[in-house]
Amino acid sequence: DIQMTQSPSSLxxxxxxRVTITCRAxxxxxxxxxxxQQKPGKAPKLLIYAASSLQRGVPSGFSGSGSGTDFTLTIxxxxxxxxxxxxxxxxxxDPVTFGGGTKVxxx
Amino acid sequence: xxxxxESGPGLVKPSETLSLTCTxxxxxxxxxxxxxxxxxxxxxxxxxxxxxxxxxxNYNPSLKSRVTISVDTSKNKFSLKMRSVTxxxxxxxxxxxxxxxxxxxxxxxxxxxxxxx
Numbered sequence: 001d002i003q004m005t006q007s008p009s010s011l012x013x014x015x016x017x018r019v020t021i022t023c024r025a026x027x028x029x030x031x032x033x034x035x036x037q038q039k040p041g042k043a044p045k046l047l048i049y050a051a052s053s054l055q056r057g058v059p060s061g062f063s064g065s066g067s068g069t070d071f072t073l074t075i076x077x078x079x080x081x082x083x084x085x086x087x088x089x090x091x092x093x094d095p096v097t098f099g100g101g102t103k104v105x106x107x
Numbered sequence: 108x109x110x111x112x113e114s115g116p117g118l119v120k121p122s123e124t125l126s127l128t129c130t131x132x133x134x135x136x137x138x139x140x141x142x143x144x145x146x147x148x149x150x151x152x153x154x155x156x157x158x159x160x161x162x163x164x165n166y167n168p169s170l171k172s173r174v175t176i177s178v179d180t181s182k183n184k185f186s187l188k189m190r191s192v193t194x195x196x197x198x199x200x201x202x203x204x205x206x207x208x209x210x211x212x213x214x215x216x217x218x219x220x221x222x223x224x
Contacts, residue, residue, distance in 0.1 A: 001168075006175055032209055034209075034210040034211070035213075036178060042215035042216070042217075043201055043215060043216055043217050044152065044201075044205075044211075044214060045214070046120065046210055046211060046212050047213075049206075049209075049210040050210075051208075086212070087141055087151070087152055089152075089210075089211075091209040091210065092163050094167075095167040095169070096142075096154040096167075097154065098151055098152040098153070099151075099155070100151050102149050102151075
């Protein structure tokens with residue numbers, strides 16, 4: 001199985017801050033990397049697919065980059081509604097696997 | 108807009124079979140793949156398996172011996188059966204659409220299944 005390692009596991013930042021979450025795959029997954037946001041009690045929501053493509057309807061303040069084994073999700077200016085958990089996911093090979101998550105808290 | 112809704116018992120006894128259904132509305136279930144994911148309380152996301160538009164299935168090896176995913180195109184539904192459940196199977200179960208672009212773009216709201224006697 002491909003292991004996905006996210007860091008940090010949690011962070012606290014202020015509104016307007018630039019936030020970066022990283023995800024590392026245990027082997028090359030080219031760009032088969034997606035990012036999801038999950039709010040408490042809700043289903044995950046797709047933010048970024050294929051490492052850097054913004055899902056329709058997602059604010060442009062979210063962006064993704066990377067390829068191979070190292071990936072980054074960036075929130076350019078943190079908004080109050082951006083709290084929640086963020087997960088990376090690889091779909092390069094089965095079984096599909098997720099990172100352990102990053103919990104984002106607003107200061 | 109495609110919508111998914113999970114349904115099934117919220118309580119299952121140990122050693123019995125967990126059965127969930129996902130109803131798809133706002134679009135046809137054909138020509139897409141469909142998947143199940145679960146999340147144990149306070150934990151991360153675990154992929155269970157998927158079924159594609161041809162009826163082919165693929166399961167997480169960690170669950171493969173106990174899981175079956177099927178689809179009923181006439182009712183626009185797909186289902187999950189998990190046999191011989193234990194307390195470790197207590198989780199929120201999500202159904203989702205597995206897009207041809209290799210991502211899960213539409214999710215159900217999730218349903219909590221508790222395994223307890």
